[in-house]
Amino acid sequence: MDEKVLLTGNIAAAEGALYAGCRHYFGYPITPQSDVVEYFSAKLPQMGGEFVQSESECTSINMLYGAAACGIRAMTSTSSPGFSLMQEGISHIAAAELPCVIMHVQRGGPGSGSTQTAQMDYNQVVKGGGHGEYRLIVLAPDSVQEIFDFVQLGFYLAEKYRNPALVLTDAIIGQMKEDVELRTIDFGPTPEDRSWALKIHRSPKGKSANVHSAVGIVGIYNEWLARTNEKYENIKRDEVRFQSMFMEDAELAIVAYGSSGRAAKGACKLAREEGLKVGVLRPITLWPFPQPQIEELASRVKKILVVEDNLGQMVEDVRGAVEGRAEVHFMGVFSRHMPDCNGMIFPDTILEEVKKLL
């Protein structure tokens, strides 16, 4: 029988990685994800794995680059300022088309910002962050169970497409505790070809593997651009994931992800109890963005309310998908229950806004 335990989102992420067979972790302490680093430092040596505390997030991501280049399951985790430091390495990993998982627990920014929750890194995570043309597969869980599951899904998708995957949480769902069912999820086979990976015990006569992030300089640029473009199009076609709730007869749809998605679902339930026709569409993959689903939504509902704990980032993508066919409204940081970094967007506040709009 599957084991059910109480875990924080952060520890669930670590457990998800261990259940996925990841035995290599590289990290650096930063609030609110230092417990991930601590957990791996205790667990991996006991499991025959390798834990390295790096001197910076810049080096964490490069250690991950090296490990991923060997074709093994490896991971790092960080929070917003640390994620900024990783951009260079992520760009190189994407260029070299290596599978790995990055766990990102958002806190408030910019600068050192706050150590409390926020969703201010949407653009950085989804649109790139590092230089050049690349995409990360971005999974946005909204519960501790999903964090556990999506780290495993992240490894699978990363290997399926040879592309880094990122699991995006925040201080709310990273630090909260819920029940988690611990089990290894079988997503199916991943590509068997490992010829691209750095190897040992290789035959000196065989062709050597050369992992390149300098894709343009080594003379394969157009080939690389065409291949990755096709890959990105395939991911956009096949890997969109979202949750839809109470949408059948909804007149207003709330679009929110992660912790705001939880608040939105809470608000939706309160609204339904009052007879209001409100539904929720929660993007699970932020890239690929559920653009077709939101396009379709725009033809069914009159109004869309985007809730995210920032000054308005995902709302731009929603507006882009809606193309003026429905009203798009936004609520963000100024709807927090406290006017400082301890503030959070509560279901009740969302309900008030919904009532104003209906």
Next chain:
Amino acid sequence: MAEEEKETMELVIAGYGGQGVLTMGDLMIKAGSNVYKHVSWLPSYDTYTRGGRVVCYVILSDENILSPLVARPRTLVIMDPVAMDLYRDCLMPGGTLIIDSCMVSPEMVGREDIEVIAVPASEMAQSILTIKITNLVLLGKYLKLSGALPLELVASAMTKSKEAVLKDGFLTINQEALSAGYNYAN
């Protein structure tokens, strides 16, 4: 025998770092997960390790917990004056406010539409051994008032605490604090 669906319990606890706010919530979900189908525990705290504002949202429910955030709790535990200023208004009208009256004067409450349960928890804790167990006194009182969980279940949850390996003597004292709060009559 079909199990009857239990009432959802929502609790907000607020104080400052080091008072054991998060531990109280943690004990609730550890014990609660044996009784309720779903539990959630959400901490929010300032940057400093000790002395910053801290609040904990706890939900025990047989229904899916859609949002772990509790905006209008029916029960609120307040452990210091700053938390009182910040959180007193969120308590639902007709709700119950449990305060450590050694830290917060009942006069500070300033609301007529709620029930205030003043427990001299710090003094009670000190008389047992140390103010470090004040949180357990308040938790005991909450358990008595809410009926959310049996006292024994929460007491035994302490033995499962992985974070703090409690020596026998300390465990007894912790359980004593919990009982003292449970049996405290205003």
Next chain:
Amino acid sequence: MSGEDERKLICDTPDCINNTLLPTCPGCLHGVVARCVCEAIDDLGIQENAIGVVGVGCHAMTAGAVEVDTISTAHGRAPGVATGIKRAYYGEAIVFTFQGDGDLGAIGLGDVLNAVNRGEKLTTIFFNNAGYGNTGGQMGPTTIEGQVTTTSPYGRDPAQSGFPLHMAEMMASLRGCAYSARVGINNLKNYAGARKAVKAAFQKQMDNIGYGFVEFLCTCPPGWKKKPDEAFHWMEKAMMEEYQLGEFKNVDEIT
């Protein structure tokens, strides 16, 4: 006299050299460093487990000469990437980095210091040519005092831009370092010493002792705006005066 060819082969290419044409400039010594590393790999019989990690700079192209699995990294980040590879194979891979002076001494100084300080079992081949070659001859951390470059047009002035960085000595001062040497490849005697040093640095890794570091003094005729022979003589004179050759650390246990 018989018709048979009685000439003897006295010098062949190393087994693990990749006979791709290196895009190095006339008078550049990087290719000689590559040969030296290949010979050391052959001597030690570690080709099948060797993995090369390169940063950004001329040294990165040089790695193409070594017939092993390789990975290119961001500027200065090779020690971190090498750490990831070493750990991925639980220490079984023999991992080395090729890094230039800008890569290692400037942008990646923190990376290498921390890798050495962790006592990683890695080997770094450091190409010191007193400046940035790939970008066109700018001042680097190892540019010597008074040296004219495109970003020190009046000569490197310590009051304005500090002092030449002595990497081999610095590495030796770290407890995680098992071997550190600075070598020249300007004559056969020095070349033999360089080959020995590279072998020793690899040996520290193979024996699981600690970090091995070998600094090569190299030329950069176009970067220095000198003809190949002038560059060679300037290296022998000015650079070798600033950077003393020698072994700065050689221990069998890091403590």
